[in-house]
Every structure is written in structure tokens, then in C-alpha cells.
Amino acid sequence: MAVSTVDKGRHEVMHAGHLWEIDESEGANAPLVVAEIKLKAVDELFEMPEWVGDEVSENSAYTNSLLGLKPFLQW
Numbered sequence: 001m002a003v004s005t006v007d008k009g010r011h012e013v014m015h016a017g018h019l020w021e022i023d024e025s026e027g028a029n030a031p032l033v034v035a036e037i038k039l040k041a042v043d044e045l046f047e048m049p050e051w052v053g054d055e056v057s058e059n060s061a062y063t064n065s066l067l068g069l070k071p072f073l074q075w
Contacts, residue, residue, distance in 0.1 A: 004028070004071070006064045016047040028071030034062060 007026040012019055018037055025032040035052055056062045061070070 004068050006067050015049045018046050020049070025067075025072060028073050029067050030072070032062075032067075032072040 006029060008023045008029070009026065010021060010023050012021055014020075018039070021036045021038070023034045023036075024030075025034075034056070035049075037046060039046065060066055061075075
């Protein structure tokens, strides 16, 4: 199976003193949007914004490498 590129736009949002990176997928992975918070430590407390949905950190299907193999629209 051929690997394709994962097209996305990225922007940053500050919320409650923490930086969030927001990836908005395009093409075969649209309308997938993934938000990642930048923490100083794994046990750092933070406020979850109301616009954040399900936690997917441990789900490998959301990695760029697997999204290139099986895009979001094929799930």
C-alpha cells in the first residue's frame, strides 16, 4: 500500500496559559481536526477548552504515518 502525504494547516492558540497546536486536515483527511497541548511536564495540570473533543493521544490511527496509509474519509 502506498503512503500518501497528509495535507493540513496548522495554527496556534493560547488558552489559560498553555499553547495548543491545531491541525486542520485537508483532502482525504478532512474534516479531521486535531489539537495538541504543549506541556512542561506530563503531570502538569491544565484547563481543557470547551472546543476540545475526544482524547486520542493513545490511538495510533491519528498519527500522520497511519493517516497517510488510511485517510480519515476511509474510516
